[in-house]
Amino acid sequence: MTKITCDIVQDVLPLYYDEVCSQDTKKLVEAHLQSCKECQIELKNLSTIVPVQQSETKQNAQDKKMMMSLADSWKGFRKKAFLKGVGITALVALLLYGGYFGLYEWDIKPVKQDNIVITEIAQLADGRIAFHVDYLDDIDIYRVKYELHEDGNFYMIPLRTIIGKSSLPHFVVGEGYQDFNLPSRQIDRDGKIKALYYGSPENAQLIWKEGMELPKASEELKKQLKIN
Known part of the structure; x- marks a missing residue:
């Protein structure tokens, strides 16, 4: 059906x-x-x-x-x-x-880094990088912009309006568990991703970089991401 x-x-x-x-x-x-x-x-x-x-x-x-x-x-x-x-x-x-x-x-602007908390960073068996995002000021995120720079740094930049409205679920990029498909992105992009950041280039939090060993995803994390 x-x-x-x-x-x-x-x-x-x-x-x-x-x-x-x-x-x-x-x-x-x-x-x-x-x-x-x-x-x-x-x-x-x-x-x-x-x-x-x-x-x-x-x-x-x-x-x-x-x-x-x-x-x-x-x-x-x-x-x-x-x-x-x-x-x-x-x-x-x-x-x-x-x-x-x-x-x-x-009126789109990046979220300040002191309002973002990244935790539970781990790597899934298929190479994807999983993490948990929390926005401390409880203001809606309207989209995430992706940027790959020439130095191989990839930025996930959460954006919101200057007005800063809240409680608009149809337009919100929610908090919680997320994953980044690194293997797929490496294929789709013209340049190689050497490091993954969350935030604007001027003020971002490192999630992963080439050569970094991340812990394997826990069963609880897999459950949150609905992975069997």
Whole structure:
């Protein structure tokens, strides 16, 4: 069965709730809901919207005739409301997306090294280098820039906006366990990587350099990286 993301599932949940989606879509959504608590909560939230809307509509009813016809027209009303909501949501998303990329291209700066803590550096059996990253100031990292210099130094440079927003999970490069595929990078790059650093060239922390013996990855580290 095709695996779908939470974003796709949450886009079609209203159609699933209203029972107007195809059987294939219904099967995909139900399969996803079995293991995703976040989407289960979204579906539950949909079920709480209906009673509230019904109550508000009854309070605004002008006469008894409108009250009696409400039940018959309710399904069509929900469809129209959903389509209107989709349009508004798409417009807001477009504005947010454009605003984000405006900041992304304009106000990006490297994270100061005193805000970065690198621990648990180790090497996996396939040559990859694993480590744990922690950002002490709890400000989001929007991307990591990669630079290979002529001297063979490779820099992983975490970047953030000058504004320094937090709690934006869709745009965040998360903290935690990471790995660097050194063998693959050696093949893909024009020059040979002789040392790996985390941070900007002016102020970076050494993770590995040519000739350095790193400890083998522990079972706990492999578990964190989801390696069997």
